[in-house]
Amino acid sequence: MAVVRLERVFLEYPVYHGSSRSLKKALLAASTQGNLARDALDRVNVRALNNIDLELRNGDRLALIGPNGAGKTTLLKVLAGIYEPTQGCVVTSGRVSALLDAQVGLNPDATGRENIILRGMYMDIHPREMVKHADEVAAFTELGQYLDMPVRTYSAGMMIRLAFAISTCVPPEILLMDEWLAAGDAHFLAKAHRRMEAFVQASNILVLASHSIPLVQEWCNRAIFLQQGYVAASGDINEVIAAYRRTLQMGASAA
Amino acid sequence: MPSATSSDTNDFRGLAGTSRPSRTVQATTDLITGLGKIWLWAELAKQDTRLRYRGSLLGPFWLTISTIVMIGSMGFLYAKLFHTDVSSYLPFLTLGLIVWQFVASLINEGCGTFTAVSSILQQVRLPYSVHVYRLVFRNLLVLAHNFVIVPFILFMFHVTPNWGVVWILPALLVLCLNGVWVSILFGMLSARFRDVPPIVASFVQVVFFVTPVFWSPDALGAWKSLGELNPIFAAIDVVRAPLLGLHTAPYSWSVLLLVTLLGCSGSFAIFARLRYRIPFWA
Incomplete structure (x- = not known):
């Protein structure tokens, strides 16, 4: 049985940029006084998730909604164990598949066919096993002869087709999705939609981060509204969407 | 389902929680489960080597050719410069250069252990050690491609290895172990501090000239032991000496094992302490 449980989860991380990346600066900073060190180190701490509680069981389809930078992707990454x-405390039980980025695990110099095996390996599927799925994946992509060309010759849309087909070839028990399909063409989106339907039926728990209210209304039965790492609202999908809309309107009228 | 593996359950408990595994346990688990995924890192390493030379006639054997060219040009010149006999110098140089290339590229590439795979670190949950083993194994494959020269050179110059040759296997194992700690330590340092890779690269260049790779520590006369205590020399010596039918220098094994021990424990301590930061750094 698939279970996801989060208890009082906080996530803080330092953001490094500019001189905080430099060893020389860090060493110099260490040798000078404390308050100087902070300036020289140029380090900012971000609290990306703030006291998140969550419990998901079989059949739960959770939408993560909220403005940019609210912590949706970060929460997905915590759920994925990244x-x-x-x-x-984070506990998940069941095979997790995270579709966070279409391009990940695709080697641009390898052919489409080789990448099917390669990405499968990153999904913890042995090449011997992946070979069995290869034909089905190849058929779904409709890439034909392009499958024997290096992936760097592909257009963005072709790459997404390939990545999507590979990621969805084995239905997981817990599916984590960030919204990244939109770059595909209409024909592909319709096809992906049909495949997703079967996929979501087979998957026990779905967590979907999205800005698209119609999409999450169609796919999800529960929702969390995240704002600056806090849970601003959680519960039934329609109630949370209503709360989200109210906040948006307040923001709009304030502006 | 193809993957009834340890990734089926994922249990992180907060610092306040009672049953969260300690950082040491987590780091050890990482290193062990990573090692168990040999099918993954071995395949990725093979693919790295294949793809690097895709479309070239000789494939990875270009490495072998470039090593031969280097040995050929350096061998005759330096034999003259050092007033030594080519037939004894060339085998010495060949083995020295081949092992040096292995050690140097482990150190240089070790700086990219995590930054080179940052998109994977950001998107896929894998033991971090998988990337480490992949890197070490890839370099071992390169070493194997270079090593095909060795029997020819030994035969050409009538060098007979002694029974000490059996020590090459443990020696290579120890070198790989050093590769593991080097790529963890330098990989983490370089991910955190972006000026580490260029510093390391120029340092490695200097080390090449001050280490008895292409000259013998005997040439140092009274300072001979200074050359012999150099850990990089020790690493080369434990492979080179038996193949040349010589005894390893007196301290080589002790120096090498000491460095391995210190390196592994230091690197492990840092890995255990800061492992969770890796995806934020890379």
């Missing part, structure tokens, strides 16, 4: 929370 980021370790600074505080709190």
Whole structure:
């Protein structure tokens, strides 16, 4: 049975930019006084997630909504086990598949066919196993002879087709999705939509981060409205969307 | 389902929680489960080597050719400069250069252990050690391609290896172990501080000239042990000496093992302490 549980999860991380990247500056800073060090190190701490509680069981389809920078992708990454929370507890049980980025694991110099195997490996699927899915994936992409060309010759849309087909070839128990399909053409989107339908039916838990209210209304039964890393509202999808809209209107009238 | 692996459950408990595994346990688990994914990192390493030379006639054997050219040009010139016999110098140089290239590229590429795969780190949950093993194994493959020269050179110059040759296997294993700690330590340092890779690169260049790679520590006369205590020399010596039918220098194994021990423990301490920061740095 698939379970996702988060208890009082906090995530803070330092953002490095400019001189905080420099070893020389760090060493110099260490040798000078404390307050100087802070300036010289140029380090900013970001609290990306703030006290998140969440419990998901079989059949839950959760939407993460909120403005840019609210922590939606960060939360997905915590659920995927990529980021370790600074505080709190994350428990997931079930095979997790995270579709966070279309391009990941695609090697531009390898052919489409080789990339099917390669990306499968990153998804923890052994090449021997992945070979069995290769034909089905190839058929779905409709890339034909392009599959024997290096991926760097592909257009963005072709790359997304390939990545999507590979990522969805084995239905996971917990599916985490960031919205990245939109770059595909209409024919592909319709096809992806049909495949997603079957996929979401087979998957036990879905977490979908999206700005598209119609999309999440169609796919999800629960929602979390994130704002600056806090849970601003959570519960039934329609109630949360209503809360989200109210905030948007308040923001619009204030501006 | 193809993957009933440890990634099926994912359990992080907060610092305040009682049952979150300690950082040491997490780091150890990372290193062990990573090692278990040999099918993954071995395949990725093979693919790295294949793709680097895709479309070229000789494939990875271009590496072999470039090593031969280097040995050929350096061998005759330096034999003259050092007033030594080509037939004893060339085998010495060949092995020295081949092992040096392995060590140097582990150090240089080690700086990119995590930054080179940052998009993977950001998107896929894998033990971090997978990237480390991939890098070490890739360099081992390069070493293997270069090593095909060795039997020819030894045969050409009538060098007979002694029974000490059996020590090459443990020696290579120890070198790989050093590759692991080097790529973890330098990989983390370079991800955090972006000026580390150029510093390391210029340092490695200097080390090449001050290490007895293409000259023998004997040439130092009274300062001979200074050359022999150099850990990079030790790393080369444990492979080179037995193949040349010589005894390894007196301290080579002790120096190498000491460096391995210190490096592994230091690197592990840092890995355990700051492992969770890696995806934010890279």
